Amino acid sequence: MEEVDKIVIHSLNVIGCDLDEDIQSLRQFSTELIVSSAIRCLKVINNEVDLPNSLPSGMSARFRTGTSLASIIQELGYKGEIGYQTFLYSNETEIRKVFMFLIDKLPKDKVETEEEPLGASALLQRTISASVARYLDSPWVPPYLKSKNITWRGKPPVWQKEGALSACKYHSLPCKFSHGMGDLTKKISKEVRSYYSESLPYITNQTIHHCDTAPSVMEDLASELTAQQEWENEWNTIGLPSRLSEQEYRARKRQRIQKRLKDNLRSDVQRSGDLTSSKSAMDLQQMIDAMGNRSSGSAKTKGSRFIHTEQLIYGKDEEKTLSQIQKPDIDKGHTEEELQKEREEDIENIKTEYNNLISKIDNLELESKKLTASMKQMEDQMSTLLQQNQDKEESYKVKKRTLDLLPDAENNITKIQSVVDSSAQRLVTLANQWEKHRAPLIEQYRELKDLNSKKESEAEKKLEEIKAFRSKMKEVADDARQKEELQKQLIAEYERMTKDVNRSAYTKRIMEIVSNIKKQKDGINQVLVDTRSVQKEINMLSGKLDRTFTVTDELIFRDAKKDESVKKAYRNLAALHENFEQLIQTVTQTGTIMREIRELEDQIEHESKSKVLTNLEKITSDYQQMKKENSTMATKFKQQKS
Amino acid sequence: MLLMFEDHHKEHLSFLTDTDIDVVKEFCRISMDFIRKGANPKVYLGAAQKLKVEPETVQHGVEGLMYLLTESSKLMLNEIDFQDSILTLGFSEEMRQTLLQLYLQNRKEIRTILSEMSMDLPHYHNLEWRFDVQLGSRSLRRQTTPTVLFKLHTEESGLRETTVLQTDPVNLVHMTKVLDEALQEIKSSYCRRILRNIK
């Protein structure tokens, strides 16, 4: 029973009943405590129960509370006997039954969710409600008393934002870090080193506004991180299979990009050139001229105002503006119209001049093109002629040699023959020699080739392996991260669980109880077997008795017919048998009476447990109180009536 | 309280005393239109031709009626006061009744129009709200900051304006408390005494 009481008390504590620590069993529960905890349970089971949280002081109100409690519990499906007396005039066993029923009815889902690890969303929900609760519980503080819209609440103190005074935008600026000071393999030039140590400001002092420091640092980190990841990704997918070293790969990539840039630019330039070839040429020319003229222009302002005949449009324009600036000083007397006319004339002149020049340039361009074309032709001709010349010189030399040899023909022929022979011989030996050298070389070459291909395939295999390893690495890292997350979650969960200290103790105790029950069951079975065997023995003995009796009865009866004294003995036997029967009966009767006595004793104990006397006293006193209340009510009523 | 008429006002209205009751009714309609939508000289011309009088006379009549209506509405004259006021103008009994009916029917509308003309402050029109929980930002992940977003619609002389505001539960509780105090204030005995005395 103690175990049950402990479980009941613990569950009551969990749902929020305020029980003293020294209450160990249900026997110690006072009437008030019983009622309030029963109401508490009901409220947890069904939120809409409308009952006062504690026992009211008036007797009739108490009675009402008790009755409604009982009826609600009956509605919940309680099978046992229950009424107001169960609560007001309590009896330990009944109360225990009621509480066990109620605790059984307590909503279980709460307990179940605690058992399995909470999902992330539930955790989030919990933190959200915790923080909202913290906000709602905190007292309001006027803005001028808060330091930078932050207040510290809770235990351990946590800050919360209650304003936007010190909020600032996420504004990041590029930061300058010193790099690679610890890496001895990297060469850092003296200038950079001295810049780092002398002039580079500390990272917290680089931005104009101090509040931009944190965003800038974080942004810098993030951008470097993404660059690093991007590179890794590229290196894994494209870089590694290309079988280049990192530097080579980078260099090649740079080249590729530069080439593409160049191509793009060139094609764009060409396209625009096709569209407005003349105009762009003009623009270009103008610009070039402008470059050319800039230096001479400055000289002009200083000195001569004379215009060269070859001077081009730009120069003209400049000259014109110059003359316009100077004109008002000179021709103050002239009217507007004259000026206008002059200007128009000027424009006309310039235009014609311009047209002339354009046509001239065109002509000149054409001519130069023609000239370059003819020049190329000439060059071609020249080279062919030169070739011919060389050929002819060659043939001339051979012919001259043969002509020299002609006079001593016979001799020379044999000489030549021998020379030819020897040279043929030499050729053969050389060929032999070559063959000799060639065979091992070819062999070697083949071997090397084989080796090379083997190596290549090996390298490929290794590459594959590396790739596999890399992906595996990533997988493992991801896995580890996930597991870490899970572990964190579980740890948090565990920390929350440990508040429930008694849990493991309870399970242990439950197990003990179960084993105890098993033992008891075994014992009961043993006893049952024993009784059965005893019964059997009894039956056997009674049968034996019966049989022996009938046998002796018969024997003596037969003798009794003959002998008178035996008749007496027979009568005695009958009497003996009867007496013994009676004895047995009495024994069984005493047995039943003993059992009855024991039962009655049990009942007495039971009744004494239910505190009949005290309850009776209580009931009488309550009855008195109720009477009094009624009488006061009646008098009040009468007073009001009168 | 009685309405005091100036002489030329009386003169303007005197034209109506000699006409039919239907004409007065028509004039009343025109003057109500005037109050609602502004002057309409064409109507004056038409009426003048029908009645064979100068358009100016018609105009004066309408304006006089209009002035009478607005003034009495402005002062919120009760029935008796209104009747007593127009007694001096020399209208017949029937006409007075017509005018009274007109006044009583339109007083509320005229007062609304007048109230729209009076000085206006930006006043409350609507409030939309939303309860948010900030879960993270670019610079701080894993936070749970409850915020309340408000969209306050105010109106000033017909112009709507919206302001987006934000607050947190602490300040929301405070705000509700303070505004509730403000509401309770009007029910205090001090305020009620003053209201009673002014009425």
Added chain:
Amino acid sequence: MELCQSVLDGVALAGEATHIPDVCFQHFITKTIEGVLDKSSRNTIKDDKVFNKLDKSILKEAYSGVLSLLLEAAKFDAETATLSAILEECKFTQDRIDILLQLYQEKKLFIQILLGNIGTSPPHIVDVDWRLDYYIKSNQLEKVNEPVYLISLKTEVPGKTDLEEVQFSCSLEQLQFLLAGDLEQCLLTSFESIGA
């Protein structure tokens, strides 16, 4: 939480006793945190005599590395275990790890305040003033006789040091509606969210 190589290099420099001696390690970390938290001490490390004899370029790299590490850790609300794993990888001794973790835990909330304040928000209501007027008459209208509330919401606007005001007037009915219909509903929502 991920860190790039340059930050890890900087952190590793801070962990080496040859570059930053044990004596001034704690002071160095404190200075780093102060540098970002407190505007007035953003550059005090420069003139700090404790670091006089150290190579400034190395000091700077370590400084930025540790700062980035701490900011990132606070941003993700990193556990001490995660942080100590990173530090171990950077070859910190256990003593240094303990010092750094202790300072991190002390200052984490302050760094998070700094980070939490970065970002925009609409004007934030922090207080409310009201005035009750009894509107008797105006030049256009007499005997109006109705109560008018003038309400002024005090707001904090990001980037401004003074409180701004949003003013509007409303009638008794409007105020009742505003209170019962909106504000109290809103409060109710927040209370419900706790229960959920």
